[in-house]
Amino acid sequence: MWALPAVARGCVACAVVAAALCAAPAVRAGTAAPWAATALLAAVCAACERLPRRTLTLPVLLAGAFLLPPAAAALVAVPGALAGRVEQRPVWARRWWHAAQLSLAACAASYVFALTAPSGAAFTAALPPALAAALAFSLAAAVLDGVIRFTAERRSPRAAWCGLLPGALLPALVHGPTGLMTAVLWRSAYGPLAALLVLLPMSVSSWFLDRYERERAAHQATIRALVQAVDLKDRYTRGHSERVGRASVLIARELGLAGERLEALRFAGILHDIGKLGIPTRLLRKDGPLTPEERRVIELHPEYGHEMVRGIGFLDEARAAILHHHERLDGSGYPYGLSGRQIPQFARIVAVADAFDAMTSTRSYSRARPVATAMAELHRCSGTQFDPHMVDALEAALEHHGWHPTVTSEGSLLTECIILPSGNVPSARDSVTGATLHGGEG
């Protein structure tokens, strides 16, 4: 709590006092207040606060606002907010603030609904007041959000409220009718059980969204694992794949690519060397120059990679980037010796990104070169090896965004530990073989 600025602390205290004042009439009313309904709704609300995305809290609070007098509606959110999960410190200040914010918003919504809705109105007649009340709820919550950002995080008022409003009002339009339906069924002969079933579709939807996010994280981890499987074999490439992915995205944005194509290109950049999994480890780590025979084997890696990701549907045209990222504009590259426009656009992008990162990162056989030197080298080879458009795009992107090569992903250390006991670590520093692999030096 003491990490907060004094203004913010005062702000939290004011909000708590205001919420308490709002709820006071219910306490004064004693047994006349609808305590049973309030307690049931508060219990439901507390359960909803524990759900992963808290999507159900809003409809429950709105149903409370439509069912209960303002003072009681203010109490519905309190137990859930005080018992809820808080990840960041200061925990109790956040909990009290959350409770007060929801109470005040629910109280405001209840006032608006009581003022505008005729008593005992049918569903259709109550719908516009319910939407107005839901908007009042979101507005109050957003205003309070802005206040706490302004005082606690010292953002400018513009930054505090900017971007908050349209996004905050949209859920109200979805949840307002749901909350009203809950309230209507609650009052009907079928009772609270039927009313709570109204929340089911929303909870199913948020359950799927939660699973979606988890599965997405799993997918990204799996892609990383694929890349680290390459690291197990070829030890030049620490973090190289991720950086090539990032540089490819920089170039592609400059060229105006967006959406799914951009995402596919990022993964193509990350996975461009995946075919090295198919090359014998002994060859990848060989000391000294390669024989022509060995070089031919290593030059198979784009085809291996293409074969491997064949089954990954979403990569689509980005698979061509994996197959052709060692083609050269003058037709002297591999595997097919394509030239000029025959080389797919994605492959031309990844080739430039690959070479750029190979030059600007430290390898065991060479030190990292400065970005300017690398760009000069790329310009020298553009037209023969690289597509000049892509080189220009990279230069423009670097001017806009800069280049921040954050070093290796944290998993690499782990792989290092795994390899050590197996006796697979090469004894001496590896030699120039990597230069031919990454082909960046022209």
Add this chain to the structure above:
Amino acid sequence: MSAPSKPSNATLAVRWVHAAAAAAAVTALAWTARGGVAQPQVAFAYGVLITLGEAVRRRPTATAEARETAPVGAAGALAYALLGEVGGRPTTHGPAQVVAVVLAATLAGALGRPPARDHLARRLLTTGFAAVCFQPLHNTGALDRWPGHSPYYAPFLLLLLALTALCDAVLAAALSRARTGGPYGPALRDELRALPGIGTAICATGVVMALAVAVAGLWALPVFCLPLLLTQLSFRRYTAVRATCHQTIASLARSTEIAGHTPAGHARRVAALSRATGRELGLTEADLTVLEYAALMHDIGQLSLLDPVPAGATEPLPPAERRRIALLGGAVVRQTGVPSEVAVVVERQADPFREQPLTARIVRTVNAYDDLAGTAACGPLRALERLRLATAHDHDPQVVEALARVLARAPCPPRTPPPDP
């Protein structure tokens, strides 16, 4: 329970289901045509809802989780079957009209797509079952005596929903059995296990829609439509990313084949056969997923070897070497996003079966079978024989017998990997 059955039995069951659905559809249409449509505007509103739900539906995928891919359509159909009142006025439609409206709306929504006959048959029979249970009781006034308009009405509808879900599970098991070719018992057990899941939650939305329409009139339909469409959208995104994740893991599995560590199609074959064996042993769907991922990646540890193992078969290697490869593989698997149980299965590959979890025993035995059966000197039968001889220490006798039963049903597993979708 799990007596091996001929595939013809399974296809016969599917024909029966289709025939029953067709008979129900014809009867319902004839009945409705004779008696006319009662309360056409209500029928029209529900018809539009179901059509909309079907129109935004995707073709169902073959994964087990895609049980109900049309939440709007499913909930709407059930809501119409259980509808007793609209805004306080009692409805007069019978079960025949429910089936007719659902049939027409589902077909209208699926225009321009190849007909999903299984889906339509299930939808018609399930909805018909719910309507036959509910509408006669409602139309004769029996429901007004009990539960009437009381808080017991919702639990009563939920009870009907449970019966309907059971009926649906029986149908789904019959249909999925024809697809996977397994015995009926495990298929029904899978369906029953999935009952308290998401499909039932979606159907429960149908119940609450019926109640809400009874209280608030037809305006309740659009209110429920939006969350259900959101559900459909998030479900679609979820299945898409799930499929992508599966494809990526399959690619990771193929890397050992491309590197020449394992014979082509090995990981895929072990995964398919492990899944079948696990199903035979009665594993849950979650365990089967773990099993499949572990089987796909069980050879990953070989990637860190300097030289490939001869023919990729780890089975003839000394135990210490096998254990080392297993541990290396487990470490790689831990970095992927799959559940940590998968890594445990991979790590424990080389342990004696009494120290392994069941999933690891299955993968080990199936892997050994595929390694042995692939060599020219030792065909499938002698491979099984050698596994049976090793049941003292290495292989679980129950797993070996389950594998033998699975192999007896489909004697020649494909030696070439199936083409990619």
